[in-house]
Amino acid sequence: MNIKTKIGYVLIALVGVILLFFLMDAGEKEVYQTVDKEMPTHYNGEQFAGSQSCIPCHQNIYKTHINTPHFNTSAIASEETLKGPFDNPSHEVELIDGVARMIHEGDTYYQTISSKTTGEIMDKSRLDIVVGSGVKGQSYLTFKEDFLTQLQLSYFTLTDDFINSPGYPNYKFNRSVTDNCIKCHVTFAKNGDFKGNTNIYERESFIYGIDCERCHGPLKKHVDYRTGNPQQLDEDVVIKIDTLARQLKMDICVQCHSGLRAIQIKDNPFSFVTGERLDDYAKNYNFGRPEAQLDVHGNQYGLLKSSECYKNSSTLSCTTCHDPHQGQRGQTEHFNSKCIECHMSPKDLHDGSGLNLSDLNNCISCHMPLFPSQTMKVQLEDNAKETSVNIRTHLIGIYVDGILQKQAN
Ligand code: HEC
Ligand code: HEC
Ligand code: HEC
Ligand code: HEC
Ligand code: HEC
Ligand code: HEC
Numbered sequence: 001m002n003i004k005t006k007i008g009y010v011l012i013a014l015v016g017v018i019l020l021f022f023l024m025d026a027g028e029k030e031v032y033q034t035v036d037k038e039m040p041t042h043y044n045g046e047q048f049a050g051s052q053s054c055i056p057c058h059q060n061i062y063k064t065h066i067n068t069p070h071f072n073t074s075a076i077a078s079e080e081t082l083k084g085p086f087d088n089p090s091h092e093v094e095l096i097d098g099v100a101r102m103i104h105e106g107d108t109y110y111q112t113i114s115s116k117t118t119g120e121i122m123d124k125s126r127l128d129i130v131v132g133s134g135v136k137g138q139s140y141l142t143f144k145e146d147f148l149t150q151l152q153l154s155y156f157t158l159t160d161d162f163i164n165s166p167g168y169p170n171y172k173f174n175r176s177v178t179d180n181c182i183k184c185h186v187t188f189a190k191n192g193d194f195k196g197n198t199n200i201y202e203r204e205s206f207i208y209g210i211d212c213e214r215c216h217g218p219l220k221k222h223v224d225y226r227t228g229n230p231q232q233l234d235e236d237v238v239i240k241i242d243t244l245a246r247q248l249k250m251d252i253c254v255q256c257h258s259g260l261r262a263i264q265i266k267d268n269p270f271s272f273v274t275g276e277r278l279d280d281y282a283k284n285y286n287f288g289r290p291e292a293q294l295d296v297h298g299n300q301y302g303l304l305k306s307s308e309c310y311k312n313s314s315t316l317s318c319t320t321c322h323d324p325h326q327g328q329r330g331q332t333e334h335f336n337s338k339c340i341e342c343h344m345s346p347k348d349l350h351d352g353s354g355l356n357l358s359d360l361n362n363c364i365s366c367h368m369p370l371f372p373s374q375t376m377k378v379q380l381e382d383n384a385k386e387t388s389v390n391i392r393t394h395l396i397g398i399y400v401d402g403i404l405q406k407q408a409n
């Protein structure tokens with residue numbers, strides 16, 4: 001091969017690579033953004049990579065993940081991320097000492113509180129961060145200078161209206177948003193205080209939504225390691241969750257689904273990473289009373305753990321029924337099929353129960369019934385009855401008229 005042919009080949013290869021690069025780039029831009037910000041470093045010293053960097057190798061998981069309530073549970077407030085009747089000024093909320101309204105000036109959204117008597121605006125706060133995907137509702141956080149606080153109003157999906165935030169007394173109460181509030185709704189955020197006790201944050205450190213690396217840990221090293229050599233068989237930092245003991249596997253979900261876990265024993269709420277023991281980090285005030293907390297900020301873990309299914313099986317875990325990468329709300333058949341994997345002949349189980357044996361398909365309707373939420377409810381003006389969100393209990397058992405029967409055997 002002479003030198004000219006060599007240069008020719010090199011040139012053709014180069015043009016090819018450049019073309020491919022542009023093609024890929026153009027193709028991806030339509031659907032995805034690139035990781036457009038500097039990613040923070042976790043307290044364990046590892047750097048986050050951002051979920052967009054997972055796309056080349058885990059595209060299918062990424063695609064379903066971005067539509068989950070997890071991924072969408074917090075975001076910078078914007079037209080795309082805010083639900084609710086912002087364009088309709090009649091949706092105001094009367095407080096004892098004022099009237100709260102939501103308004104927007106172009107792309108910027110505000111909550112105003114004005115005096116009932118003079119109409120004078122007493123407070124105008126920008127909606128900076130939205131919390132909640134909107135399955136049940138959304139709350140709003142604002143930076144007052146550098147201090148993060150929760151706003152008076154929330155959005156209640158069931159009535160498509162704004163309400164006084166649950167647990168919020170009237171104006172002017174400011175709920176400081178310490179780590180204790182956002183620890184379950186963002187992937188990462190650095191508080192001004194290591195323990196997470198202030199409401200001052202490093203704003204650039206926020207990774208909104210519950211993203212891959214909240215459950216898998218910061219993975220820049222994994223991305224770097226795998227990029228260019230996917231077949232390499234050496235040690236990879238990524239943890240294979242299916243090799244973990246059940247409790248450690250559960251602990252990934254338990255961080256956020258076992259009540260508020262407001263007692264921080266060690267480090268801070270963002271220190272825990274998958275593979276560690278959660279009980280070393282945090283616990284609940286009323287530990288041992290999971291049923292007391294059946295609510296929007298409920299304790300699915302405590303309830304499940306009290307169920308005979310869990311106690312009598314060594315494998316049942318959250319991911320037996322839930323695919324962590326997909327929204328599955330409403331997929332009743334999927335959930336019922338999980339029951340049958342262990343309870344293989346439902347008809348025999350109900351023999352002599354007096355139930356119509358041809359009507360047993362919907363296991364969860366009887367054994368994981370819905371109960372009204374204690375906090376996510378609202379009194380409608382022209383209707384004395386309270387409207388509540390329904391919550392699915394994770395205390396699997398035998399219920400008659402909503403009352404748990406003494407357990408079988
Ligand atoms: C350049 C390709 C590449 C990129 C980018 C990449 N991964 Fe991976 N990942 C792999 C390969 C290859 C494996 C090993 C698969 C196996 O063992 O079957 C893997 C394994 C994993 C596993 C463990 C799977 C198991 O066996 O339990 C997780 C979790 C994971 N990746 C998450 C991520 C996340 C999150 C990101 C983005 C932050 C990411 N990966 C980015 C290639 C990649
Ligand atoms: C211990 C973790 C945890 C803490 C702390 C927490 N949340 Fe939540 N939050 C959750 C979980 C889990 C859900 C979903 C529960 C469910 O569907 O049963 C949720 C649901 C919500 C929802 C409804 C979202 C929707 O669309 O369904 C809103 C709004 C919300 N939280 C706001 C807040 C605010 C505001 C704070 C701070 C005052 C807060 N949360 C503190 C874990 C937490
Ligand atoms: C809510 C927590 C959570 C989030 C968010 C999450 N994962 Fe996972 N992921 C898990 C759990 C738990 C498992 C183990 C599943 C099991 O035990 O069946 C897993 C398994 C995996 C696996 C290996 C098994 C498989 O299905 O291929 C890969 C790869 C993976 N996740 C990548 C990702 C990527 C990429 C993202 C973001 C786009 C992501 N995960 C987001 C919890 C999560
Ligand atoms: C960092 C906190 C966090 C972790 C970790 C977490 N979740 Fe969640 N989860 C939430 C919050 C917050 C919501 C409410 C999202 C919303 O609608 O705004 C939620 C919602 C859900 C829902 C309801 C989804 C729907 O369709 O409405 C399920 C199911 C769920 N989580 C299961 C899991 C499982 C299983 C795991 C472990 C693999 C897990 N979660 C890990 C915080 C967490
Ligand atoms: C991983 C296996 C497993 C899965 C999945 C499972 N169970 Fe169970 N369940 C058990 C075991 C083991 C028991 C203990 C009694 C027995 O051996 O039948 C049990 C007990 C029960 C009981 C008796 C409760 C009591 O208080 O006596 C009911 C009712 C029940 N399961 C319903 C369900 C329903 C409904 C589902 C699906 C939502 C389900 N189970 C999923 C394993 C499982
Ligand atoms: C035996 C099956 C099963 C197991 C195990 C299980 N869940 Fe569920 N979960 C369900 C069903 C069924 C629903 C209702 C889904 C729907 O509304 O369509 C549900 C709903 C949820 C919701 C939404 C609650 C609501 O009412 O809005 C959350 C959050 C959740 N699960 C978290 C968890 C966590 C965390 C674990 C582990 C501690 C877990 N689940 C284990 C079956 C299960």
Ligand code: HEC
Pocket residue numbers: 336339340343346349350351352353355359360361362363364365366367398399408409
């Ligand atoms: C219409 C409500 C209803 C439906 C639907 C239903 N069950 Fe039951 N189930 C009951 C009642 C009530 C009992 C208690 C029966 C008794 O005491 O004889 C029971 C008992 C059980 C038991 C305990 C049996 C024992 O003796 O320990 C299991 C396990 C069970 N059901 C699983 C299932 C599964 C799996 C499905 C779905 C295929 C299902 N059930 C559907 C109402 C229902």
